[in-house]
Amino acid sequence: MSVEAEAKNSGPRWLLAELTYTCPLQCPYCSNPVDFYRYRNELDTDGWVKVLREARELGAVQLGFSGGEPLVRKDLEDIVREGRELGYYTNLITSGIGMDGARVKKLRDAGMDHIQISFQASDQVLNDRFAGTNAFKHKVEMAREVKAQGYPMVLNFVLYRDNIDRIADILDLAMDLQADQVELANTQYYGWALANQKRLLPSRAQLQRAEKIAHDYQKRYEGKSRIIFVIPDYYEDRPKACMAGWGNIFLSIAPDGMALPCQGARQLPGLDFPNVRDHDIRWIWEESDAFNQYRGDSWMKEPCQTCPDRGKDFGGCRCQAFQFTGDATNADPVCGLSPHHSIIQQAVEAANNNDALESIPLIFRNSKNSRKHISGEQPI
Amino acid sequence: MNLQRDKAISVATGYRYQWEPAQNNHVLLYPEGMINLNESAATILGKVDGEASTDDIINSLKIDFPGADLENDVIEFLEIAIDRGWINVG
Numbered sequence: 001m002s003v004e005a006e007a008k009n010s011g012p013r014w015l016l017a018e019l020t021y022t023c024p025l026q027c028p029y030c031s032n033p034v035d036f037y038r039y040r041n042e043l044d045t046d047g048w049v050k051v052l053r054e055a056r057e058l059g060a061v062q063l064g065f066s067g068g069e070p071l072v073r074k075d076l077e078d079i080v081r082e083g084r085e086l087g088y089y090t091n092l093i094t095s096g097i098g099m100d101g102a103r104v105k106k107l108r109d110a111g112m113d114h115i116q117i118s119f120q121a122s123d124q125v126l127n128d129r130f131a132g133t134n135a136f137k138h139k140v141e142m143a144r145e146v147k148a149q150g151y152p153m154v155l156n157f158v159l160y161r162d163n164i165d166r167i168a169d170i171l172d173l174a175m176d177l178q179a180d181q182v183e184l185a186n187t188q189y190y191g192w193a194l195a196n197q198k199r200l201l202p203s204r205a206q207l208q209r210a211e212k213i214a215h216d217y218q219k220r221y222e223g224k225s226r227i228i229f230v231i232p233d234y235y236e237d238r239p240k241a242c243m244a245g246w247g248n249i250f251l252s253i254a255p256d257g258m259a260l261p262c263q264g265a266r267q268l269p270g271l272d273f274p275n276v277r278d279h280d281i282r283w284i285w286e287e288s289d290a291f292n293q294y295r296g297d298s299w300m301k302e303p304c305q306t307c308p309d310r311g312k313d314f315g316g317c318r319c320q321a322f323q324f325t326g327d328a329t330n331a332d333p334v335c336g337l338s339p340h341h342s343i344i345q346q347a348v349e350a351a352n353n354n355d356a357l358e359s360i361p362l363i364f365r366n367s368k369n370s371r372k373h374i375s376g377e378q379p380i
Numbered sequence: 381m382n383l384q385r386d387k388a389i390s391v392a393t394g395y396r397y398q399w400e401p402a403q404n405n406h407v408l409l410y411p412e413g414m415i416n417l418n419e420s421a422a423t424i425l426g427k428v429d430g431e432a433s434t435d436d437i438i439n440s441l442k443i444d445f446p447g448a449d450l451e452n453d454v455i456e457f458l459e460i461a462i463d464r465g466w467i468n469v470g
Contacts, residue, residue, distance in 0.1 A: 001453070001456050001457060001460060002418060003415070003417060003418060003420075003421035003457065003460060003461075004415060004416050004417065004418060004421070005403075005405045005416040005417060005418040005419070006416070011402060013414065057402075058402065059400065059402025059403060061400060061402075061407065061409065061414060062409070062412060062413070062414060064412070087398060089396060089409035089410070089411075089414070091411060091412055113394070113396065113409075113411070114394060114410075114411040114412070116411070116412075150393065151394070152393055152394025152410070152411050154411050154412070180393075180394065180411075181411065223465075226465075
């Protein structure tokens with residue numbers, strides 16, 4: 001029996017509101033831009049309300065609050081209330097730092113539909129080392145609070161070389177906290193994560209072992225908790241369908257109001273990304289050059305241009321193509337058909353053949369490091 | 381699956397059923413996701429209010445669509461919806 005209708009409208013479905021780049025944590029796998037310190041001119045409450053209204057008119061229905069740490073914004077409840085009244089399904093993507101039981105309730109009263117808490121690891125020592133601060137105990141408390149207050153709860157664990165072998169502990173913790181869903185999300189290498197890629201990428205053996213354990217838990221907890229294991233795309237031979245295509249369903253608004261087809265796109269050269277302070281969302285989505293730049297397939301080069309999969313994976317990720325080849329119109333080098341695929345293979349080989357990678361110093365995501373990068377004192 | 385036809389059915393925690401004007405159809409929203417419902421699925425799910433049972437829903441739809449043979453479709457849909465975690469029974 002078919003239960004689903006065809007999607008009809010061509011507006012955005014997903015609105016990601018990156019409310020601030022300020023964060024009490026310093027995770028080295030953060031995908032925020034390494035020069036985030038430049039973008040401190042944050043939209044105010046009214047600016048966000050305007051964004052929410054205009055995007056909702058175009059049909060956006062999932063609304064994610066992210067950052068940085070969105071709880072840093074004192075007006076979060078007001079923005080959530082507006083979003084919920086407009087008919088969005090509201091998702092908070094948080095470290096849990098910046099809330100207590102009372103704020104969890106306030107958010108509930110404002111209409112927050114769902115809270116996703118991210119953990120750095122399953123134990124306090126590793127978690128707090130990667131968070132760059134004492135966070136673990138509070139995260140556990142907040143996960144219990146979210147659950148007790150009747151929210152659906154998704155727990156997100158970003159996986160990297162140091163925590164992936166503890167996947168059983170991670171899943172035991174998530175099951176103990178009664179997560180409705182667990183995302184075991186291997187690090188995506190953008191921003192700070194890209195700067196730390198050599199240090200963070202697990203080996204194939206680590207990955208295969210983790211995947212097997214995750215599958216065992218999936219079977220064991222079927223019907224109780226949904227466990228999702230996302231493998232790092234470096235270990236795939238076809239690229240991910242990044243953002244389900246450029247300017248297709250996803251709209252991200254950065255803290256300073258810049259509208260982006262994905263959180264990482266700001267790094268791409270030659271694109272004049274529009275700002276919501278200057279343009280309305282309809283113009284941005286339908287008319288702006290930046291959002292039209294990589295729609296369809298006329299911008300593609302070979303091997304993408306004649307590839308039978310081009311309508312399925314859209315040539316992968318434009319940011320990844322740019323990061324490794326200097327040209328965003330190239331195929332994502334993750335693809336085995338890309339002439340630049342050897343770059344990814346070398347990264348994978350280094351992860352597989354070197355046991356001393358844990359001694360590489362981590363570059364923590366914080367304002368100090370971002371400032372030093374911007375000033376040229378210590379470029380990342 | 382053996383559906384208990386006299387038990388109340390409710391939309392599962394975290395799921396929300398609503399009309400989407402931009403898409404001209406009903407949707408079922410959940411954490412970071414959405415299902416576009418076709419007309420028959422939307423009609424049945426629209427009757428799920430936390431109190432009505434399967435039998436109540438069938439009877440109510442029989443009033444809305446007189447003469448239609450819809451019992452098997454309703455049961456089939458509700459079983460799919462339970463299986464996917466969209467609704468709870470009892």
